[in-house]
Amino acid sequence: MTIPDEARTTAPGALAAVARTRREVTAALDRVTAAGTGAWDGRAAQLWAGRMRRLAAEATALLDHCLLVCEQARSGSTGTSTAPAAPPRAIG
Amino acid sequence: MASLGAGARLAAVALPPGSGAGGDRVVFDPVRLRPLAAAVRAAGEALHSGARTVAHALAQVGGPAGWAARLARLGDELDADAAMLRRRLALAEGADDAGRSLPATAVVISPAVHRAPALLDVRPVLDTEAISEGEAEAEAVTDTARAGATALAAGRAAGRSLLSGIGPAGADGRTSRPTGSAGHPARVTDPRAGRRLGSPAGREPGGRGAPSASPQEALGLLGSRAGDPDFIAGFYDALGPAGLAQLLTSVSGRARGPMVNRPASPSGVDRRDAEGVLGRTFAAYTRGRSLGDSWLGRFNTQGRLDHAETVLLTPLLAVGHVDGALLDRLGRLAFGPGIGPPEPGAPPTAAAAPRGPAAGRAPTPGQVAGTVLRATADRGYRGALLAAIAAEPALAARFATRYVEAVLGGAAIAELGLPVAIGLDDATGRAWAGLIAAAGGPAARRADPRGSADFVARLAGAVNAADGPALPLHLRAALVPALRTYQEEMYDAVTAVVPGPVSPPGTNSAAREVPVAAWRALLRECLRGGALAGLLGRDAAAYAIGLDERVAGRTRGWNAAAGGYPSSPRALGYLRGARAQAFFTGALGDAADAVLREHAQAGSAHRRRQTVILDLLGTVATSIDPTDPAATFVHLGVGTTVDMIEALVRERYRDVSTARPAWILARLREASRVGPQWAATYEASARQLWTRRAGDPLRPITVTGGDGRRRVYTGDxxxxxxxxxxxxxxxxxxxxxxxxAAMTPAQRGAYLAWLESPALVANNDRLPILAGAAALGEARIPPDEALRPNG
Structure with a gap:
């Protein structure tokens, strides 16, 4: 999971972190939808599925707002970009 | 989700009669619900983690602070949903255990998924806002809630019908209370609840008006509703721990209290049937409720708040799968807290996430006082409890880890109430051996990878520290599963070019940090029992074969192309395989030495047993060719069990000469010295290549990888x-x-990988000589002192 690195985060860093969070959350919610297919049935299951859809929409919308704020902050900032992650180790 | 229903595993089955639920049914597939619960839980964690990231990011750019809190709230909702789904699943599995006539993978849960007071210890899943979005939805929720409440009330009525003479604040008073939150289940606070059972008196105080019923009638009703979790929850809620204790006493025909020898009044129920029904339904109940110290403290027939007559649970433990957290709690009560780990008793549902919430809190001193003596005094209870824990893979390893040293060491065993030397006839000793076998098995590793790795590491360390303990045959045989489950880890450590813990990418297992000496001690002690020695020998041969095949697959054609290997690229793999075999034969020789010493010292009765074991070890030894894993694999049969050894001992009622097995094993010991020093020689040669690289550069090696790409290794x-x-x-x-020796595990991992890389293997001029010496059976190389301190 994403661990915030307080010492190094800047506006571009914040944007990258929020974008990564959005990807992770979206992927996790997608997995819920996929796993839910066929797992249970009945009216209560349908209600629950509807509620999950609303929850996912709310989370996505919130993270989109966060992204927008971070993008606006970056366009007005001159902060240096954070270093890319280290490449994976190659062990033969 | 709206178009569900066509799955092959789904089955729409009518509700149990009398639930009053109309046509509203919830049908689910347990096989698919499990990953759904895991996915919901993971999504909740992602939202919580995301909320922390967003809070930090927005603080950097001056964004609004409330958004992160909203994300965290959504995460809370998902957490609650995950808990609800897990509880549903647990109850369904309990219902499945109860043997209802349903398809194997389909379980019908009576309605009321949402707002079912019996099931949702967590806060309700649907909030008011969600319900108000559609009238039909709200109506459906009301229906389901009503149906669940009906089943719950029916269960409570059945439970109450067994009770009489309770006070106004007794079990009945709780029906009007809201359900507690997770970790704080609704509870009966009146210790007098259920003190008299089955008395013929009609009505309860409080005006609820439940007629009394005989235990036979009540248990018959409970049996007919054994698949209905709401009914079960209501039944046991109303009965309360004190009532359950009374009921179990009545069923078992025991008399409690000061005059324990007086005969109990006949309860009129068939004991076996009653214990079957109670065992299955109570198991389902424990999975739906968190039964803590407060509940256990009232589980007695004396009306006390601090006393658990856990021995009454003995017949129930053998019937159903009681919740792991409760088993853990009972185990601590019976055997004390044990030694570590620091975080006690994670519930089995948290096994996937190794550091789950500490739901199973250790009882504080003074709580449930006096229970330890009472619980440990009953051998039957101890055996049943240990067997139940062994049958719970997510708990077995974690639980057994705490008592490994105590079981192996004599003093601590005595404190536990176990005999110092566990005899073959002792039921508790066998139960401990069964638990250790289960904890080292593959099921425990799948259910709780971290706990399993910790267990095997502690086990190997304890055996190594005990320095050749006198263990019974059953306990030695119980070490076999751990060795077999972790054979890859063991032989990887044994055959590594450089000894010491490594941390290759993607693994962070305690089993990878077990020193070679501890593996050797564990294997030796296991082989001293004789049981399954052949099987362990096959494992060594299979490892060598697998390693050879992997290396051959990876290096196919590496010495054919121009610029490739000047010699065989498989030499290093071959040497490692031979080392695995030699390690096994070395441990076999150690075991035989120990048995021979015992044989020389022991009396004739004991000698008969040692002779048979020696004969078995000799038979295994003659099948082993350290330089030919494939032939070894063919020659070795499967193992001999403890029971077979005991039969052999009985049959051979005479002293048999140990001369032949001793001679075979002496030859084997000589053979096991084949090339053990190659690793140090190889490493020294590699170091020299690196030191001389300026004046004598390494030859670059070009190889074609599995993906078809050519790659040049320079040796740098x-x-x-x-x-x-x-x-x-x-x-x-x-x-x-x-x-x-001075490297960190990560550095050592990288160093090992570099030592085994194509450039180093191909340029190492010692390697062909080493491989040739091993193939010729060269025995003049001195033993590897680092790995075998005692020669």
């Missing part, structure tokens, strides 16, 4: 990608190789 660990940063830098400031 930076260029070849083995050193990726300070964490994996095994060179010092001057560019020289650090001593292997």
């Amino acid at each position: 660990p930076h260029t070849d990608g083995y050193i990726t940063g300070p964490a994996t830098d095994f060179l010092d400031a001057a560019g020289n190789l650090r001593p292997a």
Whole structure:
């Protein structure tokens, strides 16, 4: 999971972190939808599925707002970009 | 989700009669619900983690602070949903255990998924806002809630019908209370609840008006509703722990209290049937409720708040799968807290996430006082409890870890109430052996990877520290599963070019840090029992064969192309395979030595047993050819069990000479010395190649990988990608190789990978000589002192 690195985060860093969070959350919610297919049935299951859809929409919308704020902050900032992650180790 | 219903595993089955639920049914597939619960839980964690990230990010750019809190709230909702789904699943599995006539993978849960007071210890899943979005939805929720409440009330009525003479604040008073939150289940606070059972008196105080019923009638009703979790929850809620204790006493025909020898009044129920029904339904109940110290403290027939007559649970433990957290709690009560780990008793549902919430809190001193003596005094209870724990893979390893040293060491065993030397006839000793076998088995590893690895590491360390303990045959045989489950880890450590813990990418297991000496001690002690020695020998041969095949597959054609290997690229793999075999034969020789010593010292009755074991070890030994794993694999049969050994001992009622097995094992010991020093020689040669690289550069090696791409290895660990940063830098400031013993596990992992890389293998001029010596059975190389301190 994403661990915030307080010492190094800047506006571009914040944007990258929020974008990564959005990807992770979206992927996790997608997995819920996929796993839910066929797992249970009945009216209560349908209600629950509807509620999950609303929850996912709310989370996505919130993270989109966060992204927008971070993008606006970056366009007005001159902060240096954070270093890319280290490449994976190659062990033969 | 709206178009569900066509799945092959789904089955729409009518509700149990009398639930009053109309046509509203919830049908689910347990096989698919499990990953759904895991996915919901993971999504909740992602939202919580995301909320922390967003809070930090927005603080950097001056964004609004409330958004992160909203994300966290959504995460809370998902957490609650995950808990609800897990509880549903647990109850369904309990219902499945109860043997209802349903298809194997389909379980019908009576309605009321949402707002079912019996099931949702967590806060309700649907909030008011969600319900108000559609009238139909709200109506459906009301229906389901009503149906669940009906089943719950029916269960409570059945439970109450068994009770009489309780006070106004008794079990009945709780029906009007809201359900507690997770970790704080609704509870009966009146210790007098259920003190008299089955008395013929009509009505309860409080005006609820439940007629009394005989235990036979009540248990019959409970049996007919054994698949209905709401009914079960209501039944046991109303009965309360004190009532359950009374009921179990009545069913078992025991008399409690000061005059314990007086005969109990006949309860009129068939004991076996009653214990079957109660065992299955109580197991389902424990999975739906968190039964803590408060509940256990009232589980007695004396009306006390601090006393658990856990021995009454004995017949129930054998019937159903009681919740792991409760088993853990009972185990601590019976055997004390044990030694570590620091975080006690994670519930089995948290096994996937190794550091789950500490739901199973250790009882504080003074709580449930006096229970330890009472519980440990009953051998039947101890055996049943240990067997139940052994049958719970997510708990077995974690639980057994705490008592490994105590079981192996004599003094602590005595404190536990176990005999110092566990005899073969002792039921508790066998139960402990069964638990240790289960804890080391593959099921425990799948259910709780971290707990399983910790267990095997502690086990190997304890056996090594005990220095040849006198263990019974059953306990020695119980070590076999751990050795077999972790054979890859063991032989990887044994055959590594450089000894010491490594941390290759993606693994962080305690089993990878077990020293070779501890593995050797564990294998030796296991072989001293004789049981399954052949099986363990096959494992060594199978490892060698698998390693050879992997190396051959990876290096196919490496010495054919121009610029490739000048010699066989498989030599190193071959040497490692031979080392695995030699390690096994060395341990076999150690075991035989120990048995021979015992044989010389022991009396004739004991000698008969040792002779049979020696004969078995000799038979295994003659099948082993350290230089030919494939032939060894063919020659070795499967293992001999403890029971077979005991039969052999009985049959051979005479002293048999140990001369032949001793001679065979002496030859084997000589053979096991084949090339054990190659690893140190190889490493020394590699170091020299690196030291001389300026004057005598390494020849670059071009190989074609499994993906078809050609790649050149220069021998430089930076260029070849083995050193990726300070964490994996095994060179010092001057560019020289650090001593292997001074490296960190990460550096050692990178160093090992570099030593086994094509450039180093192909340029190592000692390797062909070493391989040739091993193939010729060269025995003049002195033993590997680092691995075999005692020669």
